[in-house]
Amino acid sequence: MTKETISDKQAISMIVMFIIGSSIVFGVGSEAKQDIWLAIIIALIWAFIIMFIYVKIYSLFPEKNLFQIIDFVFGKYIGKFISLLYIWYSFHLGALVLNDTFQFIKVVSFPETPEYILLIFMGTVCIWAVKEGIEVLCRMSSFFIILLIIIIILVSSLSFSVMNINNLRPTLYNGINPVLNSAFGIFSFPFAETVIFLGVFNFEKSKNNPFRIYYRALLFGGAIIFILSLRNILVLGSSFLESLYFPSYTTVELIEIGEFLQRIEVAVSVVFLYAAFIKISSCLLCSCKGIENIFNLDSYKILVAPVGLLMMTFACNIYESIMEMMEWAFLVYKYYAFPFQVIIPLIILIIAKIKTKKQLKSI
Amino acid sequence: MLNFFKNKNIKETKNIPENLSKSLDQNIEIFKNIFHSDDTVIFRSIKNQYDTNFKGCIIFISGMVNIESINSNIIEPLMRVNLKYIENSLVLNTLKNKVxxxxxxxxxxxIDEITISLFNGSTILLIEDSEKALVISTKGYVKRAIIEPDSERVIRGPREGFTEEILTNLSLVRRRIKTPNLKFEFIKIGKITKTKVCICYIDSIADNRIINELYKRLNDIDIDGILDSGYIQEIIKDSPFSPFKTIGSSERPDSITAKLLEGRIAVFVDGSPLVLTLPYVFIEYFQSNEDYYLNYYYASFNRILRVFGAFLSASVPAIYVALMTFHQELIPTPLLLSIATARQKVPFPTIFEVLGLLLIFEIVRETGSRLPATIGQTISIVGTLVIGQASVEARIISAPVIIIVALTGITELLIPKLMSAMIIIRFILIILSSVLGLYGYIFGTIGIFIHLFSLRSFGVPYMLGYGSIKPQDIKDTFIRAPWWYMIMRPKLIAKKNFIRQSRKSEDK
Amino acid sequence: MKFKKALLISLIFNCFFLSGCWNYREIEQFSIVSGFSIDKSENIYNLTFEVIESAGGRDKKTSTKLISSEGLTIFDAIRNIIKYPGKKLYFSHAKVVIISSEAAKEGIIPLLDFINRDIEPRYNTKILISKNIEAEKILENGGNTEIFCYSLDDMLDAQKNLSNAPKVEVWEFIDDLGKIGISPTLPTITLEKKNNKVIPKIEGSAVFKGDKLVGYLNGSETKSLLFIKNKIKGGLLTKKIDIENNYANISLEIFNNKTKIKPKIENNKLLIEISTDTDVSIGEISGNIDFSKEEERKKIKSYFEEDLENQIKDLIKKAQTEYESDIFGFGKVIKIKMPSLWKEIEPKWKELFKTIDVSVKSNINIKNTAFTSNPIKAGD
Structure with missing residues (x-):
């Protein structure tokens, strides 16, 4: 087997798919109401700053992934512990998205179907894809992304007729606080979740430019989320939007052009499932790579099936209901994720800087 | 067939010397032994007019040789030319060079070599006092003429097609590429059939690693016989369980030439008019050689039509099942009402209707494709009348399903090469849709894409060119760019030499 | 090993074939509801559904049938249908909900919650209020249309050429209901006797305050309402005019309208300025006015402008005094245009609305005179 190589473009499309992931259908930052566009921009700016840490870590240790870096930075024992934390984070995130997926399907279409059936289908394709390796995932996402963009553009342009610019006004009516609050939410879900990719990619120094990959992906993914959220708020208005679990779905449901061009909300499901598939696979891949590193295994591929099955079981039992899930996603998650997304990477970067300097001196 | 192999096996185990002996009688005896109970092998002893000491015997297989050529070029000179004053040891040489x-x-x-040349239509001349025999090429069996292949008809483009005779086929390619860089390398595959296989590539373009890999795989083949290139195609293909082809085939010399120019490698197999090309990528299913001769707008339109046709053929029945049984809210109201009317009093659930009718369609197709044209028509009448009209009238099957199946069938025939894979994909998707509706369908497509994207053909990713929006990458995928734009060859295939046209021609 | 494989394969197959029945349903297993009505009497909801019945066979025909049921909640009533012979109801293709005015007077939120919450009914179902009559009666007198509720849907769509009733979809209604500073309105439907036949008629609108119905507007008032809300897409302005004792009935056809609402503070008092800008063409003149002259046209224009202004003013007065309900969304406009002011007045907006000053300015542009330039003349 030749070494798996990925191009910048493929990596970008994979991160973009990851960012779109479940945020496309759940909608982000609804507490900012009509100022959601502002919240997204603020979140993007924060994300750009945090990305700088990630990229810096990458450029300090080219061709290594997060877990190898942690091992180097913290030594054998603390390193293993922190690796475990990240494995948990990505495992938990994967289970969350898996949960999102079947909750969505269950609410929207199949209230009577037992959830484990949906889980088995979604989980199986993810396990299969991860088994085939990162290269397949990357190439798939670079294909899917074209499909998704076409669908998103078509569907969004169709909803022009039901948009109302007044839904955006007045700006900053409730002050800046709810905006900042929701920006923090958007920052942690989905933008800073890209910390997972530190564990997914082993970039090649000669071929890949992590700076370009991360920033372009963030810009692109941010733009898509921006457009979609703007569309939702323009169509639905803030008070109605707040009461909905799946604003994108409802937005598209309202499109009715003539007798025939209507009822196309399935397009949202397609986009969501493709993106969620990439997101779950990335999380699964990340946790498998972490476990591989902890136990010094030759290949993570034997781990994929057991870890994937565990993730499915976990997803099945993690929440009692969709209300609980929403509460977690919008109230607790941002605080829970903060250490993983910001604090630990920052510590890694600082210690790594010191260590590499020492190394240079000793040479 | 089985018997034939058995007999041969028995014979091969017999004790036969490796080399010829000096005595003519003994040699003849050896061959008579080898070919015992084979009356097509003719032994003809010959004597010279002048030299009474000269004793010879020619052996050939009737039907494989050109009798006239044997008569006038071998037997007549041997009888008439004066051999009297030639030294015994030089006879063979003289015969070879002068007679x-x-x-x-x-x-x-x-003896082995001689036997094989006999099978290839050569004539063997054995003479007294010589441990060597002359092998004279007198090939002359009846061949099929070069005609337009039925399976790949074109409106515009050359009308030549390959035949079963490998040398003729090679000549058809050679006539089109006049460069010493075009290489033909022969190997023999098949323990019993000893089929000639020719590997053909352009040295300055094709990737050496792919050639080496091909050799490795071909040399690993251990089979008794190769009757068609399909054998090789299946044995050396990458993912053996995949329904998708990872090795292409064509009956047209012009398309094989085009593939060679792109850096691909062609494999000719004696006895098969289908020439293999590799590596093969997914988009080649949708390419037709005619695309490159016609106006590029028209060709691109056809290309998109084929891609769309493939999508329809794989998805339409599955989506129909999903919408009809899970997602009635997604059907526009007027359509739902007319379908609901059509489905009244139909006894079968939609899924069985669709599966059953598709099965019937496949049966009709398979029956029709093996029958002579005249009976084929009857089948189609039976198909349309009985299955179409009558079953709808009798309310056994609803009319929309007939439309769906007809659409599926027609679009399937748009890309005949993809048919075998399409049937499998379609049935998988239908079953998934009947379990989980459109979500099952989406999971199914994700699965198919995982499979397609993980496939490789001789190290080249199967889905080459997808997932790209750069003009130079998609120039020959969903569209067919104009020739003056196709400056580069496909990147991962023609590693050595990308440039198809020099930049100068673009500047004009 | 072989046994294990066989077991695995059969398990997977079982997974496929035994499973396909949770949400698997054939079209003919349920009845498609085209629309339904909600009545309420003494805390019991009375629902009537119009159900589409399609008969197969050579002469394919669709007809409808009415089913009624009752229950403590809407959902309860829907499920109670199962007690009676028939199939399960399917709501995704319901296009119209008719709510009786009696039920709406007691609050409309409990009636709409099911449509809002359940996934089957769609958000672009349209709502109608049956004025002073049980909603059930409307469905019963559906007339001879093939599917009555769908024709109601078409009638509501066609209202854009008349502008006598608003077209309100469930999501718009819910959105308006939830917002502070605007009260929703709904189109009304009544039965009218015509040629010895009772037929339904959509005209006018029902005014809500909070989620309770408080009154009605007639057709022309509704037109004024739509003018204020900038929702006029078409329709006519008709008036009898006399110019120098030349009486004529004139109809202007509306092509385009733009209404601007501007809150203003003048002399420490909140003033709302409404200006309409309407493009019309002269659609019909039954009289003897030569409007090829600039002068005459100006007169026509000013007559209509004045008329429109008065109508709008009357309506606002009515809303302020009679219904005390901000159906125009003035509060919403103030919130958008003057957010800081709105924060102050929001708690007392209900009181403030009753006394707020409104100025109306209408502008009508006669763009063309349709196909002919002059009225038909009697040359004698």
Whole structure:
């Protein structure tokens, strides 16, 4: 087997798919109401700053992934512990998205179907894809992304007729606080979740430019989320939007052009499932790579099936209901994720800087 | 067939010497032994007019040789030319150089080699006092003419097609590429059939690693016989369980030439008019050689039509099942009402209707494709009348399903090469849709894409060119760019030499 | 090993074939509801559904049938249908909900919650209020249309050429209901006797305050309402005019309208300025006015402008005094245009609305005179 190589473009499309992931259908930052566009921009700016840490870590240790870096930075024992934390984070995130997926399907279409059936289908394709390796995932996402963009553009342009610019006004009516609050939410879900990719990619120094990959992906993914959220708020208005679990779905449901061009909300499901598939696979891949590193295994591929099955079981039992899930996603998650997304990477970067300097001196 | 192999096996185990002996009688005896109970092998002893000591015998297989050429170029000179004053040891040489007027003559002493040349239509000349025999090429069996292949018809473009005769086929390619860089390398595959296989590539373009890989795989083949290139195609293909082809085939010399120019490698197999090309990528299913001769707008339109057709053929029945049984809210109201009307009093659930009718369609197709054209028509009448009209009238099957199946069938025939894979994909998707509706369908497509994207053909990713929006990458995928734009060859295939046209021609 | 494989394969197959029945349903297993009505009497909801019945066979025909049921909640009533012979109801293709005015007077939120919450009914179902009559009666007198509720849907769509009733979809209604500073309105439907036949008629609108119905507007008032809300897409302005004792009935056809609402503070008092800008063409003149002259046209224009202004003013007065309900969304406009002011007045907006000053300015542009330039003349 030749070494798996990925191009910048493929990596970008994979991160973009990851960012779109479940945020496309759940909608982000609804507490900012009509100022959601502002919240997204603020979140993007924060994300750009945090990305700088990630990229810096990458450029300090080219061709290594997060877990190898942690091992180097913290030594054998603390390193293993922190690796475990990240494995948990990505495992938990994967289970969350898996949960999102079947909750969505269950609410929207199949209230009577037992959830484990949906889980088995979604989980199986993810396990299969991860088994085939990162290269397949990357190439798939670079294909899917074209499909998704076409669908998103078509569907969004169709909803022009039901948009109302007044839904955006007045700006900053409730002050800046709810905006900042929701920006923090958007920052942690989905933008800073890209910390997972530190564990997914082993970039090649000669071929890949992590700076370009991360920033372009963030810009692109941010733009898509921006457009979609703007569309939702323009169509639905803030008070109605707040009461909905799946604003994108409802937005598209309202499109009715003539007798025939209507009822196309399935397009949202397609986009969501493709993106969620990439997101779950990335999380699964990340946790498998972490476990591989902890136990010094030759290949993570034997781990994929057991870890994937565990993730499915976990997803099945993690929440009692969709209300609980929403509460977690919008109230607790941002605080829970903060250490993983910001604090630990920052510590890694600082210690790594010191260590590499020492190394240079000793040479 | 089985019997034939058995007999051969028995014979091969018999004790036969490796080389010829000096005595003519003994040699003849050896061959008579080898070919016992084979009356097509003719032994003809010959004596010279002048030299009474000269004793010879020619052996050939009737039907494989050109009798006239044997008569006038071998037997007549041997009888009429004066051989009296030639030294015994030089007889064979003299015969070879001065007497026998055939372009391809060589000496051989190994019985194996002689036997094989006999099978290839050569005539063997054995003479007294010589441990060597002359192998004279007198090939002359009846061949099929070069006609337009039925399976790949074109409106515009050359009308030549390959035949079963490998040398003719090679000549058809050689006539189109006049460069010494075009290489033909022969190997023999098949323990019993000893089929000639020719690997053909352009040295300056094709990737050496792919050639080496191909050799490795071909040399690993251990089979008794190769009757068609399909054998090789299946044995050396990458993912053996995949329904998708990872090795292409064509009956048209012009498309094989085009593939060679892109850096691909062609494999000719004696006895098969289908020439293999590799590596093969997914988009080649949708390419037709005619695309490159026609106006590029029209060709691109056809290309998109084929891609769309493939999508429809794979998805339409599955989506129909999903919408009808899970997602009635997604059907526009007027359509739902008319379908609901059509489905009244139909006894079968939609899924069985669709599966059953598709099965019937496949049966009709398979029956029709093997029958002579005249009976084929009857089948189609039976198909349309009985299945179409009557079953709808009798309310056994609803009319929309007939439309769906007809659409599926027609679009399937848009890309005949993809048919075998399409049937499998379609049934998988239908079953998934009947379990989980459109979500099952989406999971199914994700699965198919995982499979497609993980496939490789001789190290080249199968989905080459997808997932790209750069003009130079998609120039020959969903669209067919104009020729003046196709400057580069496909990147991962023609590693050595990308440039198809020099930049100068673009500047004009 | 072989046994294990066989077991695995059969398990997977079982997974496929035994499973396909949770949400698997054939079209003919349920009845498609085209629309339904909600009545309420003494805390019991009375629902009537119009159900589409399609008969197969050579002469394919669709007809409808009415089913009624009752229950403590809407959902309860829907499920109670199962007690009676028939199939399960399917709501995704319901296009119209008719709510009786009696039920709406007691609050409309409990009636709409099911449509809002359940996934089957769609958000672009349209709502109608049956004025002073049980909603059930409307469905019963559906007339001879093939599917009555769908024709109601078409009638509501066609209202854009008349502008006598608003077209309100469930999501718009819910959105308006939830917002502070605007009260929703709904189109009304009544039965009218015509040629010895009772037929339904959509005209006018029902005014809500909070989620309770408080009154009605007639057709022309509704037109004024739509003018204020900038929702006029078409329709006519008709008036009898006399110019120098030349009486004529004139109809202007509306092509385009733009209404601007501007809150203003003048002399420490909140003033709302409404200006309409309407493009019309002269659609019909039954009289003897030569409007090829600039002068005459100006007169026509000013007559209509004045008329429109008065109508709008009357309506606002009515809303302020009679219904005390901000159906125009003035509060919403103030919130958008003057957010800081709105924060102050929001708690007392209900009181403030009753006394707020409104100025109306209408502008009508006669763009063309349709196909002919002059009225038909009697040359004698």
């Amino acid at each position: 026998i007027s055939s372009c391809e003559v060589f000496e051989s002493e190994t």
